[in-house]
Structures are given as structure tokens and as C-alpha cells.
Amino acid sequence: MSKSIPRPPSSATLGTEQAPDGGARALRADAMAQLRRGLILDAARAAFFELGLEGASLREIARRAGYTPGAIYSYFASKEEIYAALLGESLLRLNAHVAEAPVAGSAVDRVNSKAGAFFDFYSDNPRDLDLGFYLFQGVRPLGLTRELDAQLNARLRATLQPTADALAEFGLDAAATEIEVTALFAHMVGLLVLIHTGRIRIFRQQAPQLLQRYLDQLTDRLQGR
Numbered sequence: 001m002s003k004s005i006p007r008p009p010s011s012a013t014l015g016t017e018q019a020p021d022g023g024a025r026a027l028r029a030d031a032m033a034q035l036r037r038g039l040i041l042d043a044a045r046a047a048f049f050e051l052g053l054e055g056a057s058l059r060e061i062a063r064r065a066g067y068t069p070g071a072i073y074s075y076f077a078s079k080e081e082i083y084a085a086l087l088g089e090s091l092l093r094l095n096a097h098v099a100e101a102p103v104a105g106s107a108v109d110r111v112n113s114k115a116g117a118f119f120d121f122y123s124d125n126p127r128d129l130d131l132g133f134y135l136f137q138g139v140r141p142l143g144l145t146r147e148l149d150a151q152l153n154a155r156l157r158a159t160l161q162p163t164a165d166a167l168a169e170f171g172l173d174a175a176a177t178e179i180e181v182t183a184l185f186a187h188m189v190g191l192l193v194l195i196h197t198g199r200i201r202i203f204r205q206q207a208p209q210l211l212q213r214y215l216d217q218l219t220d221r222l223q224g225r
Helices: 011-055 058-065 079-100 107-124 126-133 146-159 161-168 174-197 207-223
Strands: none
Touching: 011 058, 011 079, 011 126, 058 079, 079 107, 079 126, 079 146, 079 161, 107 126, 107 161, 107 174, 107 207, 126 174, 146 161, 161 174, 174 207
């Protein structure tokens, strides 16, 4: 018995029959693009930590990712854009961590919860501290455009907003709140750098206890206004 040869689809049904395949191809292409982007970011992260932002060339990042430099340009225009993507993802994780911190209780509880979450994230993830504060080779930003730096600074500031909102509950106006959150931020970053560099051992102190002491003094002062 001979097998019948299937007829090709008519023009009326061609579009509907190929649409699912087209959608699947688009999904596969997107998945591959995300995979390649992730490989580039992983390679760049390792290169930045090992060589610094200035020392990690786009060619070196491409070599570690297994691509040509030209292929990387399909995803990122420069190594500064790669760095910004890494830092942006780090700040998203920080923001999520702070957002998950408890909000129940008094304003004192919320200040402790939100500020503590910010501090703990960087204490537990020192490489994110390197990314967030450009601690590869010195402490000043290197190589980022003004626009990228402004965007990333705004994201970092947003992670402090829950703490600022809790401080405002003590009746502070916007200017006073900004002063207090800035001072708190400076205190936390100072402690984090002491932990990160090991210099905290000079003073034979524990950073979490020092932060809590500062928060207790801060909230006691604000309550007594």
C-alpha cells in the first residue's frame, strides 16, 4: 500500500500553522540571548574583581566569555555599560532585600529593620559592596559616564528611601530627614569599609553592635525632640 504524500498547507492556513513555531523560535532566541548576556556579565564580574575597572578591557571580558569583542557589542556598547548592568542588578537585589524587611511595630522598629537590612546586605555580600562603591582600585568612580553614574546613584538612594520614610515618622521635615539619612548612610558605609578591609579589628569592636548603638542613639534623640 503506497503512502500518500502530504499536501503543503494552503496560503489560507500557512500563517496560522507557522505562528506557534514562530513564537517558539522567538522564545528560544530570547532565552539564548539572555544566556549569552549572563555569560558576558559573569566574565565581566570576574575580570573587574581581578583587574579593576580600568584594567579589564572589553577584549579580556570577551575572551573570558568565549566570544569575540565584536559579538559583545550586540549586547553592550562598552565595558562601562557592562559595569552599569552588573551594578544595576546588584542594586535591584539590595532593594528587594530592604523591601522584605519587616515593617510592623513602631517607627523605631522600622528604622532598625530597614537600616539593618541595608547594612546586612552589604555585610553579607562584600563583592556587591565593591560594585556599589567602586572599591576595586581606590574609592572614586572610574570610567562611568555622568548619565550612568547619575542613574546608579539614584537607584542606590532609592534603597535608602524606606529608612528615610521611617525617620520622617518622627515628625522630621524633608530637609531634616535628608540630613539624618545621610549621616546614617555615612555611618553604615564607614562600618562596612572597616569590615571589608579588616580594619575593624584595630578597635576590637563588632560592627553590628556599633551600628545598633548608633541607631539607638539616633531614635532616642528623635523621640526626645
